[in-house]
Amino acid sequence: MAKTTAEKLPEEPMTGKTLLQKVKSLGPSYSRRETAKQCGYYTRTKDNQTRANMTEFYDALLAAKGIALDPGRSKDGRGREASYRACVHKNGSLVIGANYTQEMGLKPGDQFEIRLGSKHIHLIQVEPKGMVDEDDEE
Numbered sequence: 001m002a003k004t005t006a007e008k009l010p011e012e013p014m015t016g017k018t019l020l021q022k023v024k025s026l027g028p029s030y031s032r033r034e035t036a037k038q039c040g041y042y043t044r045t046k047d048n049q050t051r052a053n054m055t056e057f058y059d060a061l062l063a064a065k066g067i068a069l070d071p072g073r074s075k076d077g078r079g080r081e082a083s084y085r086a087c088v089h090k091n092g093s094l095v096i097g098a099n100y101t102q103e104m105g106l107k108p109g110d111q112f113e114i115r116l117g118s119k120h121i122h123l124i125q126v127e128p129k130g131m132v133d134e135d136d137e138e
Contacts, residue, residue, distance in 0.1 A: 013040035
């Protein structure tokens with residue numbers, strides 16, 4: 001079994017296909033902890049010992065294989081993600097949540113034209129009056 005040294009260990013943790021290829025190339029000659037370290041999943045302690053981050057390694061390995069253990073959680077860790085559905089409140093308001101506006105890159109003050117379809121509400125982003133494209137100036 002090979003001993004890991006600071007020169008041999010990668011600076012950044014591997015992900016995706018790179019991670020899968022590295023794990024396969026190391027094979028059974030390395031322990032699970034040594035494999036994790038060789039793939040970049042480690043930290044250095046105060047006394048300069050190398051400690052394997054097994055949880056992060058296994059999470060990355062599962063993600064690389066396309067397996068989501070916690071599909072109900074979003075990237076922000078709060079456990080909610082956009083459902084792409086909205087409901088009308090008792091006062092008649094229709095609220096579009098922050099998840100949607102962030103995903104679309106919207107900023108406060110952005111304006112929309114509302115077009116009603118037979119089963120849909122279409123929001124078409126419009127430029128505020130006074131805003132001119134650089135291309136239009138020619």
